[in-house]
Structures are given as C-alpha cells and as structure tokens.
Amino acid sequence: MPRHVPSASFCVPDQPDWCSQVGAARMFSFGVFFPMGCLFASLLIGCGGGSSGDEICLGHYASLTGAQATFGRSTDNGILLAIEEINAAGGVNGKKVRLITYDDKGDAREAGTAATRLVTRDGVVAVLGEVATSLSLAAAPVCQENGIPMVSPSSTNTKVTQVGDKIFRVCFIDPFQAYACAKFAREHEALKANKAAILYDQASGYSVGLREEFAKSFAKLGGTIVSEQAYTEGDQDFSAQLTAIRASEPDVIFIPGYYTDVGNIAIQTQKLGIATPLLGADGWDSSKLAGIAGKAIEGAYYSNHYSQQDPDPAVQSFISKYKAKHGETPDALAALGYDAARIVCLAIGQAGSTKGDDIAAKLASTKGFPGVTGKISIDADRNAVKPAMMIQMKDGIPTYVTTIQPE
C-alpha cells in the first residue's frame, strides 16, 4: 500500500505564493478590524445609564439556544408578557420598561459574560435569570459585585441566593420542595409509601440537590430509600435503571428531572409493566408532558408552583393572556418568569429610584405579593416562601390535589 504523502499542506516557508498572501492579508484585516470595529461601534448602543432617559432597562440572560432552550424561551415569554402589561398600564414611575435578553446557550461561561454585558455595558437596573442552578451561580457574583439586584425565576438550589444580598428568587427552594414531595409520598392516602426509589439526573445540579434533600426528608419521616439510580440528561434508554428499580419493589418512584426526560421514562416504565406510581417535582410542569407520555404518565404526581385550575382570576387571566400571545398553555417557568418581572418592576416603582441598593431593599421587604405562583414573601435569606401545590395527571390534565405548607 503506498504511503500517503502529506504533500497537500507541505509548504516551503520562504516562498508563500501570491494567492495565499493576498488571501491571508484580506483575512487578517477582516479578522482584526472587523471585530474591533464592531466592539467599539457597539459601545454607543445601550440604555443611557439606566436612570437617565425615558426608559428603564431590565436584563435577562437565558438559554435561547442549546439543549435547555425550551426552558429559557418559556421564561422569556413569561417575562415579555409581564413587561407588555406593565407598559400598557403606564410603565414604572412614568417610564417605559425595556427588556434586553441575551442568549447563553446553556454554557456557564456565556452566562457570566452575558450578565457582565447587561450589568456593565447596557446599564440595566436589575437582572432576571436563569433556570439552571449552575448558570445562576456563574452570573450571580457579577451582579453582586456590581451592586445590581438579580432575581432568579426558577433556580431552586439553596446556594444561589447565598452568593450575596443582591440575589433573590421567586420560587421555593430544594429542601422545601423535597420535603413537600416526601411528606406527600408518606401521607397521601393513595400512596402511603414506605419504600421509595429515586431516579435522578446526575448531570443536573437541580436534580442532584432534590435527590439528596428528598432522601433526607423521606428517611426523617420514617420511610426507606430502596434504590437510587442515575441517568444523564438526554439519555433515551432507561431500561437498565428501571429494571433495577423494578427489582427493588418500591411503593413510589421519585423522579426529580425535567419533563424532557420524564416523558421517555414514563413510557418505558409502562412498557416494563411497572405499576408503581411516579412522583416528580416542578421540572415536570409543561403542557407538553402529557403530549409526550400520553397514558403512561396518567396518575403520576408532581409538586409545582401553581395550578392551572386555580380559580383565582389573576391566574386565569394570566393563562388566557399567555395563550393568546404565545399560543400554548404556560408552564411553571413562564409563570415564574412573569412573577419575577412583576416583582422587580414593583420594587423599582416603590423604590422610586433605579439604584441597585434601593431596589434590593424593596425586594427584600416584599410581603404577600399576589403572584400567579402564589403569595410570595421574601424571607431573610432572600428566598420566596410559599406553599407547594401537589398536582396529579388526570386524563392528560394537571389536576390540583392538595397544598403543602412550609414547615
């Protein structure tokens, strides 16, 4: 067999031919001057330093592309709806509110850069974001250092608000949600579980956090964990884990994951003939879950921030307005994004200024805010305190079962 001569790329350095010389020179000037010029040109755009001008800028960094795009876009839709409403009602302190959204493609490095850009270049007065814990943790120090309040709509990991006194959230935290699920599993008549199995997503901080807290709470309430199995976000085949879970004969299977994976898990559970009820958390909430899993998800329970069946007119008007604007039933992430944007705007209005410290102080003193996701009060650790709703899938509709109050 003849040897492959690496001739195609073998050039003698002394004599670059003219063709490549011109090409390289063109590329070089393109490579250097194009981005530099753009960088400096873009200095001029911005939000006029936040307080001056006739608009108030809010920043949002989210996964608009990448594996988690569906969560980022839901949240963004919720925020957009809230801002539209606020502007229609005359804005905040007579100024219109403008939202600047940047994509972080689910990458922590990009989340930090996007937050830096929002805070230091665009002059936003407050930042909203992100769903995934790791990304919130990457961007939170940037907001904290620059004194700009950040409100995470849906990062439930306790660490996020521990970053500093400018970091808030409008959702409950993992220990509470896990407690609610464990209590429900132990005490709900249809479950009364003694043995629980856990199937968690080992690549997601959210899932790992819930798994730890659930195991603690469930043991504290007198139950035993009989099997813990892991999958990685995006896995399609769960048969090995489910076969192992089936062998441990649990009374309930706790799956703290996102609905994107839960659909396939439920289908395969049904295929393996496992009749054990499934229990999940707020990551399940999506109008698409029933569409993916069909009958397989029937009868499963999960905890959530709000219930679509809540007769509260505020909830119903949010749902109908969201449907009219975006053409689908809002999921929990959209509702939380909506609440986060409204809480921030309210705090800016009450503070009467756009200084980070003033807004943060007002945010910290929020009590009983009538959100779509329940009455939101911010506690001393800057977390929202509110009850969790337990939901059951009945005929493809998430049906309210009960409310579990914080301890």
Add this chain to the structure above:
Amino acid sequence: MRKPNPDTPFDSPTPPRERGLLGTLANSAWPILLGIALAAALHYFWPLGPGWLYYKKVVLDVGIAIILAVSLNIVNGMTGQFSLGHAAFLAIGGYTSGIVTYYGSILLWKSTDLHGGVLGPGAWLFVFACLLGALVATAAGYVVGLPSLRLRGDYLAIVTLGFGEILRVVLQQTNPILSPDQLDSSSLKNWLPPPVGGAVGFNGLPTYTTLFWVYVFVALMLVVAFRLKRSSLGRAMISVREDEFAAQAMGVHVARVKVMAFMIAAFFAGLAGGLFAHESGLILRPLDAGFLRSLDYVIMTVLGGRGSISGVVLAATLLTVLPEYLRDFDQYRLIVYSLLLIGMMLLRPQGLFGIHEIWDWRPRWFTRKPQTRSPSNEKRGAA
C-alpha cells in the same frame, strides 16, 4: 502538487545560532519581561467607564483562549497528533487549583474573600495553585500521551476524547463543596471523593484571575511556544508531524517527542484551567472536561493553521470575540457563527496562515537578511 523542498524542511528559514544556555535564557527573558510589562500596563491603564468591565471580561476570555489554543497547537499543529481531550487538562488544572485556593483560603484566612492586591499573599497562593494544577495536568498529559505510542491519528483522537468524557462523568460524582463552618466537622466521607461540587459545579472560588496574571501567562505561553518551535525538540516534533518514519530513521526519539508534546500542552492547559476557574462570572463544571469544550479549542487550532502560533492566536481572538459580537442576532447567533466558520474554512483551507507565521508576509524591503535562493524562488523571479 508541490514537492517538499529538501533544503529547508523546517519552519524557520535559518537554523538558530548556537548561544549556549545563558544566551538562550537571555533570549527568552526579554520577551517575558516585555510581556509582564505589557500585562501590567493592561491591568493598570484599563479604563473604568461603563462597558469597559465587559470588554475586560472579553479580553480575559481571549487571553485564556489563547493559552489553551496555542498549547493545543503544540500537540495538534506541531507534532501532528490529534487530541480531542484538551479540555480534560483544563478541568484537571482548574479543579486542582480550585481546591488549593478555596480550602487554602479558608484554612489560612478563614474566608474565601480576596486577600491582598495584585501581588498580595492571596495572589501568590493563586499562582502557586495554578502551577500545582498545571503540574497535575502534566502528569495526566503523560498518561494520556502514552497511548500515542501505540495509536495513530483518529484512533488517538478518540482515546483522548474518551479520557475527557470519563473525567466528566467522574467529576459529576464528587461531593458537595464544604462551607467554612462545615469544614471543621468534616469527616473522611466528605473528602472522598473530593468536595468540588459534583454536577452543580465548583462555585465560590476567590476571583483572583486578573488581566495582569492572564497576560503574564499568555506571554509565558507564547515565549515557550516560539522557543520550542525553534529548539531541537520543536524540530523533532515537526519532523514527527511531517513523517514519523523518516524522523525515526533520522534518529528522532519519536515516542519521547510525542509524550513531551502532550506534557507541555497539558501543563499550559492546566495553567489556563487555573485562570478559568478563578475568573469572575464563571463556574467550573464537569461539562468543562467534556468533548464539546475541547472542540472549541480544536476549531481555533485548525482555523489558525497547523503549527502557526500567530495564526492560532488570531483565531482564538476571533472565535472568542465573534460570538459576543453576534449577540444581537439572538437565536440566530449560532447559525451565523457556523456559517462564518464554514465560510472561513472554505476560503482558507489551510487555516488563516497555513503553517506560516504572520511575519512571513512582511514586505520585501523589511527583510534584513538576504533570502536564500532556492529553485522555486528563482522560477517565480523569472516569471
């Protein structure tokens, strides 16, 4: 098809003069000193106005990308091996140095806040941690380099890729981080596997990464890369790239050269990992060890040109700044980015600079030394 010119088989037009050890050191010292001076200037004269903090972060990211891409270029470009696991070294360096600074700061100063200024005790702890991380990464580079003795081309690539993916999964299984008050009551169970945060990532590290330190390390990287390219080891590397068998026949210790390339690259990737981990607005995650992160740097290396250091620097800058510039394209950003990537590759199939450096295109009058005449040169002169 052009035939290789037997007279000048290496990149440098003239072989370097023998200078002895002292001469070599002096030769490397002034660029490093110059680099330190430039880094200090960058650090102290960086403007404070609105937006400049953002540009500062982009410039920091560019620096780190340069170190990673140029170090990968030693394996992929100069030695002609194909590594798809460079991010694994970044993660090893990052996690190692993170453990040192995080738990070191708590032990020494009871908190993870910054301690001292640019050259304060905290910064020296950070530099020590980075170097330690780099050394651990070098050891890993030795281990990963070993299969290169038995494996070729894409087989080697897939093994390095497997190494990164294994590391990613293993890092996911680590323990949660211990906060200062948990540290006293910690048992061995908290320390095995190491408490570096698992899937959530290693957050809360003191943010020691500044323009100064990044560009000091960039200067170090560049000087090492350029000196390496002209050293006997570098020539051996290039000869392995061009023809392994011929190199062996000429007495090059191919195995040693390949492993050395991996170790040098891993050292600097580990160093960059330390910088990466301590940057503000970043969190080190198991994903950073994986294949997708490695691809970022492979793209930079190939786009820059095989073994062209200045080309790779330019490509690293371009590919770090470009996504930032494209932010206004919203969800179409990555579409534009990928189209540009394909376009650049089609326009310049051999990379931005091919195997040349940017100054190979200096104007004729700038060249001080007379050009060595070679047959094809004369041909062009005649035409």
Add this chain to the structure above:
Amino acid sequence: MADFAQTLMTTLAVGSLYALIALGYTMVYGILKFINFAHSDIVVLGAWISFTLTRWLFPAVGLDAHNPDSPAPPLWLGASILIAAVVACSLIGFVIERFAYRPLRKAPRLNVLITAIGVSLLLQNLGQLSFMFGPSPQKMPALLSNVELWRLSLPSSGGARNVVIGLVDVMIVGTSAVLMIALEFLVFRTKIGTAMRAVSYDLEASALMGIPVDRIISYTFMLGSALAAAAGFLYALKYPGLNQPAHTTWVLLGLKAFVAAVIGGIGNVRGAVLGGFVIAAVEQFGAYYLSSSYRDVYVFALLIAILLVRPSGLLGSTVREKV
C-alpha cells in the same frame, strides 16, 4: 434471570441502532479518512423528518396525530415514511458533501473536520428554530401498535418477573438486520461496492483506473446518510419522546456510535455492526449490574482498553505502512 433476559433484549434493540449509525461513520471514514461530525445530525434529521411526515400524513388516514394514545396506522404508512426520510436525508447528505466537504478534498483532513463541525452546528441550530422543529421535545405518534409479542414469566430473586418483548423491538432488530444484509450485498457484490472499496483502498490509483472518484464518494455519503435516516426513524419509534435537534443527547449518541465503529475497526463494515452490539452490551449490563452512574464511563473505558490491546480495533486489519 428475568432481569438478565430483559437487559439482553434492550441490548439487542439499542445495539442495532448503534450499528446502523456506526455504519455511516465507518463508510465515510473508510473513504475520506475523516470523522464526519455532522453524521449524528443526519440521524436527528431522519428522526425529525419522520416526525413531521407522520404529523402530516396521520389525518390522511383518519387518525389524530396530536393524541398521544392514537391507534397505529396501517403498516404501509410507516414504510413509506421510512422511505421518504431515507430519500430526503440522502439528498441532504449529498448536498453537504458537495458544498462543504468536496472543496476541501485537497486540504488536510483536520480542516474538513472543522467544516463538519460547522455543518453540525448549523443543522442543530436551524432545526431548533421555531418554524423548523422547535426547541421542545415532541411526541412521535405511534406507527406500530404497542403489541407485546411475548411476555415470559421468568424466575428471579424475589419472585417471578416478566420479560416483555414488544413488536417495536422486533421491528427495530428486523429492519436493521435487513438493511445491514443489503449493505453487505451492496459493498461486496455490486460494481458500486467494488468501486467504493477500491477508492477506500487507494483514492489516486482508483482514479487512474477510471473510477469516477467524486461520484463514488457522493454515493458513499448518500448511503451513509440513508442508513442514518433509517436509524433516526427507528430511534423515533423506540423512544417516542423526541429530543429537540440541538440536544446533547444526539451528540452523545453519535459519539457512542463512532466509538462502536472504532472498536470494531474503523473502515470495516462488519466491525461496525459488531462494535454496535458490544457497546450496547457494555452500557446496558454495566448500568444494570454495576452502577448506572458510570454508564458512559464503561463505554469509553472499554474503548481505551480495546485500542491499547488491538490498536486497529477488533476486526480491523493492521495496515503496514511501507516507506
């Protein structure tokens, strides 16, 4: 016993999917000697094109595609969707090769790799746009009825458990087997196959022998893409919760299939099939008997171990380079 049998069943189904995808990698590699990173995106396209077609065609046979529990359509519908997806993906494969890879035929192989990555990014992000396939997972309507062919009750520790073998699993293994035999025939018994093997053996010499190299390479790409489309279709049957096009799951799927091709000996058609089943077995049995946390580790550790012992894979022949 029951669990062992169940895991074995899963291994067969998953393994044949890996094998189909690995075949595409191995064929392209055999000829052009580069890793076609965009191959996994062709699988995605195959799956999502099948999904879109199903959504369109369901009303035509009087079924509701949006009802997740709708009954299965007649078998010919599924078959025609499979054929349509295969044709569409072959054309896309042809276009990609023609415009992204062919201009770089003379450039170093690594550079083609970068355009491949660019194409992959492009396909992912185009697919993710709202007016294409969207950023959310979707349910693939059932094309096959959810019939259980066998339900065996096997003894097991702690009582008897069932082993369930569904129509879908049998269909996947069957379709893959048919495709693989067809490919085997094509490569070893036809003129085109002979030309492909010649080009893979020595591109320049076969050009001198009058083989239209460019056309043969196009055929190879189309064939690889067709197999990828079939794999995507079967994948959507087996896992109806289709992940969105830019999801990392697809990258990992492609990666594992490539590992399968390498383990079997890259460039070797039979090796790719063997590798697919080996990978699936390691993954499934490792996850069941050892720990599900390290599922990906088993695959890559096996890869490294095999390559260190047999540097050219299980069935690959060691190529001796002449100087």
